[in-house]
Amino acid sequence: MRKSIVLAAAMLFAGNVWAGDSQLEGKQLLQDNCMGCHNADLDPPMGPPMFAVQKRYKMATADRNEFIEQLTAFTLHPSEDESVMINAVELLGVMPDIGAEEADVRKIAAYIHDETFAPPCAHWQASIKAAKARGDMQHAKKDQMMYNRMCK
Numbered sequence: 435m436r437k438s439i440v441l442a443a444a445m446l447f448a449g450n451v452w453a454g455d456s457q458l459e460g461k462q463l464l465q466d467n468c469m470g471c472h473n474a475d476l477d478p479p480m481g482p483p484m485f486a487v488q489k490r491y492k493m494a495t496a497d498r499n500e501f502i503e504q505l506t507a508f509t510l511h512p513s514e515d516e517s518v519m520i521n522a523v524e525l526l527g528v529m530p531d532i533g534a535e536e537a538d539v540r541k542i543a544a545y546i547h548d549e550t551f552a553p554p555c556a557h558w559q560a561s562i563k564a565a566k567a568r569g570d571m572q573h574a575k576k577d578q579m580m581y582n583r584m585c586k
Contacts, residue, residue, distance in 0.1 A: 487546060
């Protein structure tokens with residue numbers, strides 16, 4: 435009995451270590467392949483921050499597996515029709531095909547799903563400025579509300 439408990443605990447710990455390794459790999463892949471455009475500090479923004487990507491994909495999917503499937507499918511074959519980031523596509527265009535391997539994109543998608551991203555305060559400030567410059571007061575007000583709620 436004691437051996438069974440020890441074995442079960444060891445297997446659980448090993449599974450958590452492997453999951454942690456996968457998350458670390460997903461984080462590094464995200465940094466290397468995505469943050470050049472999805473960096474929340476870019477002004478002007480080149481892509482939506484991961485905070486927003488995560489939020490939109492979680493709203494559009496029922497669970498973690500669907501999140502990973504949908505984000506992976508879009509990333510491997512970006513198209514306006516398949517995007518859940520409608521506002522980002524309107525403002526910035528569809529992301530380019532980054533030529534990533536499916537296994538790597540799945541690790542990135544899993545990491546995005548599971549991570550807690552900081553609110554993109556600098557992104558909202560840049561977005562407010564850009565929206566005002568193009569006369570889009572509705573977008574400016576929405577981003578100002580998010581900034582006020584999460585960054586002040």
